[in-house]
Amino acid sequence: MYVAVKGGERAILNSHALLEETRRGDTAHPELTLAQIREQLGLAVDRVMTEGSLYDPDLAALALKQACGDVIEAVFLLRAYRTTLPRFGLSEPVDTGRMAIRRRISATFKDLPGGQVLGPTFDYTHRLIDFGLAGTADRADAPTAPTPVDDSMPRVTDILDSQSLIESERPEPDERDVPDITRDPLRFPAPRGARLQNLARGDEGFLLSLGYSTQRGYGRNHPFVGEVRLGEVAVEFVPEELGFPIEIGEITVTECQMVNHFKGSKTQPPQFTRGYGLTFGHCERKAMSMALVDRALRGRELGEAPEAPVQDEEFVLYHCDNIQATGFVEHLKLPHYVDFQSELAMVRALREAVAKATSAPSAQETADHA
Amino acid sequence: MSSEVLLKVSGLEHRYGKHVGCTDVSFDLYPGEVLGIVGESGAGKSTLLKCLATQIEPTAGTVEYRGRDGVMRDIFALSEAERRLLLRTDWGLVHQNPRDGLRMGVSAGGNVGECLMAVGERHYGQIREQAGHWLQQVEIDLDRIDHMPETFSGGMQQRVQIARNLVTRPRLMFMDEPTGGLDVSVQARLLDLLRRLVGELGLSAIVVTHDLGVVRLLAHRLMVMQAGRVVEHGLTDQVLDDPQHPYSQLLVSSILRV
Amino acid sequence: MHEPGYNFAYLDEQTKRMIRRGLLKAVAIPGHQVPFGSREMPLPYGWGTGGIQITAAILGRSDVLKVIDQGADDTTNAVSIRRFFARTAGVRTTERTREATVIQTRHRIPETPLTEGQTLVFQVPIPEPLRWMEASERETRAMHALQEYGVMRVSLYEDVARHGRIAKTYDYPVTVNERYIMSPSPIPKFDNPKLDRNPALQLFGAGRERRLYAVPPYTRVKSLDFEDHPFHVETWDQPCALCGSTTSFLDEIITDDAGTRMMVCSDTDHCTQRRAEAEDAEPMRRVAS
Numbered sequence: 001m002y003v004a005v006k007g008g009e010r011a012i013l014n015s016h017a018l019l020e021e022t023r024r025g026d027t028a029h030p031e032l033t034l035a036q037i038r039e040q041l042g043l044a045v046d047r048v049m050t051e052g053s054l055y056d057p058d059l060a061a062l063a064l065k066q067a068c069g070d071v072i073e074a075v076f077l078l079r080a081y082r083t084t085l086p087r088f089g090l091s092e093p094v095d096t097g098r099m100a101i102r103r104r105i106s107a108t109f110k111d112l113p114g115g116q117v118l119g120p121t122f123d124y125t126h127r128l129i130d131f132g133l134a135g136t137a138d139r140a141d142a143p144t145a146p147t148p149v150d151d152s153m154p155r156v157t158d159i160l161d162s163q164s165l166i167e168s169e170r171p172e173p174d175e176r177d178v179p180d181i182t183r184d185p186l187r188f189p190a191p192r193g194a195r196l197q198n199l200a201r202g203d204e205g206f207l208l209s210l211g212y213s214t215q216r217g218y219g220r221n222h223p224f225v226g227e228v229r230l231g232e233v234a235v236e237f238v239p240e241e242l243g244f245p246i247e248i249g250e251i252t253v254t255e256c257q258m259v260n261h262f263k264g265s266k267t268q269p270p271q272f273t274r275g276y277g278l279t280f281g282h283c284e285r286k287a288m289s290m291a292l293v294d295r296a297l298r299g300r301e302l303g304e305a306p307e308a309p310v311q312d313e314e315f316v317l318y319h320c321d322n323i324q325a326t327g328f329v330e331h332l333k334l335p336h337y338v339d340f341q342s343e344l345a346m347v348r349a350l351r352e353a354v355a356k357a358t359s360a361p362s363a364q365e366t367a368d369h370a
Numbered sequence: 371m372s373s374e375v376l377l378k379v380s381g382l383e384h385r386y387g388k389h390v391g392c393t394d395v396s397f398d399l400y401p402g403e404v405l406g407i408v409g410e411s412g413a414g415k416s417t418l419l420k421c422l423a424t425q426i427e428p429t430a431g432t433v434e435y436r437g438r439d440g441v442m443r444d445i446f447a448l449s450e451a452e453r454r455l456l457l458r459t460d461w462g463l464v465h466q467n468p469r470d471g472l473r474m475g476v477s478a479g480g481n482v483g484e485c486l487m488a489v490g491e492r493h494y495g496q497i498r499e500q501a502g503h504w505l506q507q508v509e510i511d512l513d514r515i516d517h518m519p520e521t522f523s524g525g526m527q528q529r530v531q532i533a534r535n536l537v538t539r540p541r542l543m544f545m546d547e548p549t550g551g552l553d554v555s556v557q558a559r560l561l562d563l564l565r566r567l568v569g570e571l572g573l574s575a576i577v578v579t580h581d582l583g584v585v586r587l588l589a590h591r592l593m594v595m596q597a598g599r600v601v602e603h604g605l606t607d608q609v610l611d612d613p614q615h616p617y618s619q620l621l622v623s624s625i626l627r628v
Numbered sequence: 629m630h631e632p633g634y635n636f637a638y639l640d641e642q643t644k645r646m647i648r649r650g651l652l653k654a655v656a657i658p659g660h661q662v663p664f665g666s667r668e669m670p671l672p673y674g675w676g677t678g679g680i681q682i683t684a685a686i687l688g689r690s691d692v693l694k695v696i697d698q699g700a701d702d703t704t705n706a707v708s709i710r711r712f713f714a715r716t717a718g719v720r721t722t723e724r725t726r727e728a729t730v731i732q733t734r735h736r737i738p739e740t741p742l743t744e745g746q747t748l749v750f751q752v753p754i755p756e757p758l759r760w761m762e763a764s765e766r767e768t769r770a771m772h773a774l775q776e777y778g779v780m781r782v783s784l785y786e787d788v789a790r791h792g793r794i795a796k797t798y799d800y801p802v803t804v805n806e807r808y809i810m811s812p813s814p815i816p817k818f819d820n821p822k823l824d825r826n827p828a829l830q831l832f833g834a835g836r837e838r839r840l841y842a843v844p845p846y847t848r849v850k851s852l853d854f855e856d857h858p859f860h861v862e863t864w865d866q867p868c869a870l871c872g873s874t875t876s877f878l879d880e881i882i883t884d885d886a887g888t889r890m891m892v893c894s895d896t897d898h899c900t901q902r903r904a905e906a907e908d909a910e911p912m913r914r915v916a917s
Binding site for chain 2: 773774776777778779781782785786788789790854855856857
């Protein structure tokens with residue numbers, strides 16, 4: 001005799017317990033500390049902060065620990081937490097021109113004021129596995145330079161702008177309000193601020209592939225890396241009671257300014273165009289990809305006919321959020337047996353109708369007999 | 371032909387920045403009349419047609435249309451909803467490329483039937499019957515009613531597009547190079563079809579084309595355009611046989627028969 | 629008592645107000661999709677965040693909540709959502725349709741007829757009924773505004789031309805209040821008639837897609853069809869193997885390797901009630917005979 005299966009609640013609780021055990025792993029090994037994750041898996045922490053759109057390295061480290069290293073799961077934890085936080089207001093725009101530079105490179109000029117500062121990068125390493133890292137031997141610190149990094153590090157785009165060689169980046173007069181895509185639904189056509197917010201939170205892999213596609217002919221925009229810079233910037237806020245800005249802290253950001261194909265017309269002399277990328281921490285790949293996609297999406301205002309997926313605003317912005325994406329993809333695991341039952345009934349009925357029609361002497365147009 | 375004007379165009383102009391698409395265009399169209407608009411590429415014919423069919427908005431001038439209730443209305447003073455309704459019922463628009471005027475993922479019958487369903491038809495059998503009737507009117511075999519447009523030749527796709535437009539019995543058709551891109555023999559057949567339909571149904575039409583042979587066969591009157599302006603306007607035979615304006619003369623004398 | 633550190637039902641009061649304003653607009657325009665600022669929730673998008681936000685926005689301390697998925701109270705996601713509200717709102721929960729004031733559901737409408745004062749909250753994955761025919765949101769919004777529903781009707785025509793009947797079985801499109809075409813969420817078409825002139829308030833939430841819509845009580849809801857191919861619901865050739873019902877939606881259970889099937893009510897509460905009533909009737913019959 002069939003008895004309806006019960007015990008869903010107990011199964012869930014047991015599953016949570018098993019997950020907890022799996023997360024901890026073999027207790028013969030010491031438990032990870034947040035400091036270890038924050039210090040030694042910094043790039044994962046940076047990615048979680050960027051896509052979680054919350055600057056808190058310790059919290060991001062905790063999320064990674066709780067998520068067993070699953071970056072998207074960690075981002076989800078941060079986003080859900082972020083929703084509950086009170087908002088004080090908007091900061092002043094961050095001035096990356098006053099950044100305490102740790103890395104700054106430009107592909108558009110061989111040399112420029114402040115020079116090319118390589119900083120900590122994988123760029124010129126040889127990807128040979130370092131088996132020495134299997135142990136925990138101490139390593140010597142990197143040597144300190146005799147003189148500090150130059151104070152004057154003008155942005156390449158500012159240099160080009162001062163000669164009117166690149167389009168100006170000034171907000172439209174009616175663009176006073178900064179949109180907040182976590183509060184208001186996205187509408188199309190989307191203003192640039194909303195697009196950039198989306199991209200900043202967007203999945204690195206998705207944006208990387210889209211950016212790559214522009215380099216292979218799917219919406220080409222002739223990019224040059226005007227500048228990539230990494231370092232600390234001050235965050236300033238104007239409390240109502242004071243009426244002037246105070247510095248409330250410092251964050252690490254990576255900024256990428258792409259210099260793209262020039263645009264001009266009979267009435268307007270040509271200028272280079274821009275693409276912009278900004279991330280928390282050191283997420284260079286993401287910042288560059290974001291800049292490529294930003295420029296592609298600006299095709300509309302620059303009069304470019306949308307031909308490639310990366311130029312389709314709705315396609316890019318709807319699908320770059322990996323929390324939405326994973327939610328919907330993974331929801332397929334939920335029971336769908338009622339709808340499946342309806343489909344089964346229809347398929348059986350249609351097959352019956354076809355069988356009847358092909359066995360009948362005159363094959364007429366099938367009629368609805370249900 | 372009725373003596374009441376169907377479409378009245380006054381001083382119509384469209385500019386993009388400094389560039390003039392078309393300017394100072396005025397004419398009257400009567401029921402049952404076919405007006406041809408000719409000129410070389412870039413003369414402004416397509417721009418003019420797009421303005422008339424409300425695909426783009428003119429920068430100056432008016433377009434007035436007499437509805438089935440007999441009232442003359444300024445088309446661009448109507449709401450977008452009213453304009454789109456007009457396009458679905460009173461007017462037809464035949465694109466140069468049939469892919470622009472058809473749903474490629476829908477059967478021929480579905481394409482023709484959609485316009486009936488869009489105006490409230492709810493009986494499948496009747497929708498199918500009417501779709502079949504109009505497909506036959508454009509000389510497409512009834513056994514192709516469930517086939518996808520992809521499986522049709524260019525000429526057949528064009529005929530499905532025409533059927534799709536005719537099913538709501540429009541009073542005014544806009545056609546942009548209706549025979550463009552088709553084989554000469556296919557063109558001839560299509561033109562004969564159009565001429566028959568226009569005559570039988572008492573349609574008015576505005577046909578844009580660079581092919582003088584098309585206007586000779588279809589149009590009662592002709593407008594010649596050059597650099598965005600109408601340089602000559604008159605009865606088709608008169609303009610073709612005795613062109614007055616130098617540009618018209620050039621056009622007529624350099625007819626290339628393929 | 630609900631979990632400390634969180635507001636009642638998790639969402640802050642401002643967010644609840646924002647959602648309720650959206651719901652009021654939705655109720656004022658039956659079947660019209662209202663965009664809203666959907667929040668990131670502790671449950672994944674696609675797993676009911678829209679329904680959860682609506683429930684959180686309308687729930688009061690004296691409400692009684694029922695949560696079902698595929699018609700059953702103890703499917704894993706229904707359990708998970710019910711636990712979420714137990715933790716964050718501390719409201720009474722129930723499995724009895726008759727006792728609930730708010731019912732959150734995924735993919736089914738309860739068999740037990742609802743009454744005035746009850747609210748049914750649907751979880752919706754894709755709120756746009758025209759999405760499969762037109763991918764662009766801008767275009768579909770214009771189509772709804774201008775009542776240009778030709779694409780939808782064409783898809784039904786194509787079904788009949790190809791299969792001899794309309795082949796949609798779930799998420800079957802409806803016209804609400806003779807104006808908007810709406811997606812009723814992926815309920816089987818069997819449940820569509822229950823939407824029509826229901827005394828309960830029916831609210832629909834799509835969290836990931838950020839849309840709310842509603843069908844106020846006693847509103848006309850009609851499933852799309854052709855005059856000569858009228859809408860009809862599924863039927864089975866066997867009753868429920870447990871309670872004998874011939875009028876409820878049945879699930880197919882495979883009971884052995886040979887594929888032997890058994891049909892059982894999808895609505896577990898309905899089935900349980902029927903079996904309880906049958907048992908109550910038993911002693912009476914024994915006395916009578």
